[in-house]
Amino acid sequence: MVFYPEERIALFVDGANFYSTCKSLDFDVDYKKMLELFKEKGRLVNARYYTAILEHEEYSPIRPLVDWLNYNGYQVISKPAKSYTDREGRSRIKGNMDIEIALDMVELAEHVDHIILCSGDGDFRAAVEACQRKGTRVSVLSSMRTTPSMLADELRRQVNDVIEVSDMEPLIGRPRREYADYDDE
Secondary structure, three states, X not given: OOOOOOOEEEEEEEHHHHHHHHHHOOOOEOHHHHHHHHHHHOEEEEEEEEEEEOOOOOOOOOHHHHXXXXXXXXXXXXXXXXXXXXXXXXXXXXXXXXXXXXXXXXXXXXXXXXXXXXXXXXXXXXXXXXXXXXXXXXXXXXXXXXXXXXXXXXXXXXXXXXXXXXXXXXXXXXXXXXXXXXXXX
C-alpha cells in the first residue's frame, strides 16, 4: 500500500460486495479500525458506506450496522431494496448501489488525491478510469484469494493498486470468537 501523509483520501464501501468478500474469507470487518487505519495513512476526508435496505421489514439485520456507521464517521448512502419473485418462485432481493457509488466517486475525484474502493465489481472500471483522468489515484480493497475471485479482472487492470483484503485482516478484522468444544459424555 502506497500512501502519502498529506494526501486527501476518500473511502467508498460497496456494502454488499465488501461483506460478501470478507465472508468468503471468513472474517468480519471492524469498521472503526478500518476508519482509523485510513486516517493514519493520510487525511481521510470522506468515508461512505453504500447499501440497500428492506424498508418494510419489521427487523432488518443491516439496520444496527447502518445506525452505528452513521454515528461513527461514515456517511451512509442507502436506498430501499426491492423484493421480487424469480422464475422458479423463489423470493429475491434487489438493491444495486453501483450507479450511486460511481457517480459519487467521479464527482469527488477532483477534491481528493486517492480513492479507496472497497469492491471488486467490474462495473466500476469506467468510473475508476474517469477518476484517474482527473488525476486521482484509485486503489481497490478486495480479494483475488477467494474462489472464485471477488475482484473482476477488468477492475484489477484499471486501478493503480490492489490491496488484498485478506492481508488486511490483522488490521481491520474483528477478533475471532472462540467456541467451547463440548463432549457428549
